[in-house]
Amino acid sequence: MIADFREVMAAVATPVAVVTTMTGDQPHGTTVSAFASLSMDPPMVLVSLARTSELLARVRDSNRFGLNVLGASHAGLATTFAARSGTSRFHDVDWTTEHGVPRLNGVPGWLACEVTDLFDGGDHVIVLGQVLAADRSESPPLVYFRRAFRTTSRR
Ligand SMILES: Cc1cc2nc3c(=O)[nH]c(=O)nc-3n(C[C@H](O)[C@H](O)[C@H](O)COP(=O)(O)O)c2cc1C
Numbered sequence: 001m002i003a004d005f006r007e008v009m010a011a012v013a014t015p016v017a018v019v020t021t022m023t024g025d026q027p028h029g030t031t032v033s034a035f036a037s038l039s040m041d042p043p044m045v046l047v048s049l050a051r052t053s054e055l056l057a058r059v060r061d062s063n064r065f066g067l068n069v070l071g072a073s074h075a076g077l078a079t080t081f082a083a084r085s086g087t088s089r090f091h092d093v094d095w096t097t098e099h100g101v102p103r104l105n106g107v108p109g110w111l112a113c114e115v116t117d118l119f120d121g122g123d124h125v126i127v128l129g130q131v132l133a134a135d136r137s138e139s140p141p142l143v144y145f146r147r148a149f150r151t152t153s154r155r
Contacts, residue, residue, distance in 0.1 A: 013145040016074075017109075018081045019047055020066040020095075020102040023058045027090050027102040030055040031082040033144050034124070035067060043131035045113060048124045056125055059115060065129060066101035069109025070142040072151035077104065078142060099133050108139045 014033035021028055034048035045067060049056040059065050070078055081089050094105040099112035113129030120126075140151045 010146055013143050013150075016070045016078050016142045016144050016149070018068040018070065018077060018104055018107075019049075019055060019059075020068060020104070021055060021058045021062045021064060022097065022101055023061050026058075027095065027097075028055055028058050029068075029081045029089055029102060029104075031078045038128065043134070044116070045111060045129050045131065047127045047129065048121065049127060051123055051125060056127070059127060060118070062100075063115045064099070064101050065113050065115065065127070066098070066103055067109070067111040067113060067129075068104040068107045069111075071106075071108040072140040072142055074107060074142050075149035077107075078144075078149060108137050108141065110135045 016031065016033050017035055018029045019032050030049070030053060032047055032049070036046055038044040038046045047065070047067070077093065080093070083089065090102070095102045096105060097103070101112055103110055111131050112133040113131055115127060116130050117128040118125055143150045143152060
């Protein structure tokens with residue numbers, strides 16, 4: 001059943017984002033596909049992070065996170081921010097601090113969020129965030145589908 005579950009979910013096309021936070025002057029970021037809009041009033045999002053995630057530990061500490069929604073040209077960023085910890089993921093990445101969290105310059109979607117709740121979900125933790133700031137630019141999205149990075153096209 002687990003193998004089939006994996007295959008079903010691999011065939012769900014998802015957006016891709018880098019979730020970031022700051023602890024002290026240390027930026028951290030992790031690639032995620034499990035995020036969604038949750039509420040409009042107040043504006044909220046949810047992100048699902050593995051219990052073992054270093055980012056989760058840091059978000060618990062900082063209580064803030066940035067959601068950097070990636071565009072079609074950002075598959076390299078998605079790979080960099082999914083790499084095993086130890087390497088500095090921000091090396092050679094163009095970023096600034098906004099609302100106390102790292103913003104990756106040039107990505108099509110940007111949210112700064114304050115953590116409002118954390119809920120256990122199996123081996124993951126669902127992080128709820130209230131949106132403090134949002135910004136966007138027009139560009140095609142990065143999509144993860146069948147374990148590969150793609151983008152969308154009009155039918
Ligand atoms: C396309 C893609 C989507 C991912 N989605 C998630 C996700 O939604 N939640 C998660 O916890 N990890 C996700 N990962 C895995 C993390 O990026 C990866 O395990 C990372 O090394 C965790 O880093 P950290 O321990 O510093 O937080 C994803 C990886 C890729 C390549």
